[in-house]
Amino acid sequence: MAENELFVRFWGVRGSHPVPGKSTLRYGGNTSCVEVRVKNHIIILDAGTGIVNLGHQLLKELQNSTDTLNLTILFSHTHFDHLQGIPFFLPAYQPRCTLNFYGPKVFSQSLEEILAQSMEPQYSPIELNELKAKMNFHNLHENNALVFKENSDKPTLVWQNELNDSTDAVVKIMRSYAHPKIGVFIFRVEVNGKSVVYATDTEGYVGNDTRLIEFAKNTELLIHDAQYDPEEYLDKNFSKQGFGHSTYAMAANVAEEAGAKRLALFHHAPSHGDEKLAEMEAKAKELFPNTMIGTEGVEFRF
Numbered sequence: 001m002a003e004n005e006l007f008v009r010f011w012g013v014r015g016s017h018p019v020p021g022k023s024t025l026r027y028g029g030n031t032s033c034v035e036v037r038v039k040n041h042i043i044i045l046d047a048g049t050g051i052v053n054l055g056h057q058l059l060k061e062l063q064n065s066t067d068t069l070n071l072t073i074l075f076s077h078t079h080f081d082h083l084q085g086i087p088f089f090l091p092a093y094q095p096r097c098t099l100n101f102y103g104p105k106v107f108s109q110s111l112e113e114i115l116a117q118s119m120e121p122q123y124s125p126i127e128l129n130e131l132k133a134k135m136n137f138h139n140l141h142e143n144n145a146l147v148f149k150e151n152s153d154k155p156t157l158v159w160q161n162e163l164n165d166s167t168d169a170v171v172k173i174m175r176s177y178a179h180p181k182i183g184v185f186i187f188r189v190e191v192n193g194k195s196v197v198y199a200t201d202t203e204g205y206v207g208n209d210t211r212l213i214e215f216a217k218n219t220e221l222l223i224h225d226a227q228y229d230p231e232e233y234l235d236k237n238f239s240k241q242g243f244g245h246s247t248y249a250m251a252a253n254v255a256e257e258a259g260a261k262r263l264a265l266f267h268h269a270p271s272h273g274d275e276k277l278a279e280m281e282a283k284a285k286e287l288f289p290n291t292m293i294g295t296e297g298v299e300f301r302f
């Protein structure tokens with residue numbers, strides 16, 4: 001990879017639960033997982049079922065090398081659809097692999113406790129402490145940032161006001177309160193003035209989410225929740241207001257006002273098959289022309 005290149009690949013784009021089958025062949029049925037590579041670092045945004053296939057890919061890379069594999073895994077939040085892939089992520093079983101986890105402390109539970117709980121024997125055949133990879137857990141605060149230095153295996157956790165204008169890659173964090181009960185982290189991965197913004201599981205506001213617009217300013221790629229179309233969102237019999245998800249129109253408005261170069265609609269409703277998503281893409285393009293449906297397997301290089 002070139003020195004200041006930002007590589008992004010979608011491994012899971014679906015919201016709520018996986019949707020296998022014919023209706024999702026084109027865009028994909030796995031839940032949230034995005035891989036970002038910058039300098040010599042591999043950053044994984046969320047560990048929905050998409051991380052399982054990413055694990056197969058990484059395992060091949062590990063087997064073809066004598067190096068250790070150091071992965072940074074960031075959780076936007078700890079709802080099932082964002083962590084359910086962990087027990088099936090094969091690098092987690094490799095002693096040559098180090099997993100550096102970053103995510104929220106929720107109520108009184110640390111990220112480590114939450115992950116351990118999700119793999120207790122009532123729920124999982126494998127417990128967290130049976131995984132063979134080296135694991136480090138870090139509770140993230142919304143005022144934190146991660147700095148990825150050139151020759152370091154893992155990022156440094158700093159406060160955002162400690163960031164300086166170095167050439168290191170950074171992950172900036174914004175907390176959205178527009179997701180039920182626990183909120184959600186939004187991430188901006190940045191290197192050399194180029195960036196990708198990951199804003200899943202967040203709901204728009206009347207007049208748009210101005211904090212997010214500021215946070216996503218001039219990004220190369222805005223990945224934004226677009227679970228609903230506006231009619232579903234406003235459905236009088238089953239309103240989706242307050243569910244913590246956006247419409248494609250809300251996503252397009254944020255992209256437009258932020259001056260994003262490109263928008264990927266993300267966290268697709270399980271009920272939306274390929275046809276419906278293609279329709280939503282066409283409508284979203286009328287609002288923000290450079291829009292695409294987030295699609296499993298699609299790669300970007302900036």
Ligand SMILES: [Zn+2]
Nearest residue numbers: 015016081201
């Ligand atoms: Zn979700």
Ligand SMILES: [Zn+2]
Nearest residue numbers: 077079179201
């Ligand atoms: Zn959620």
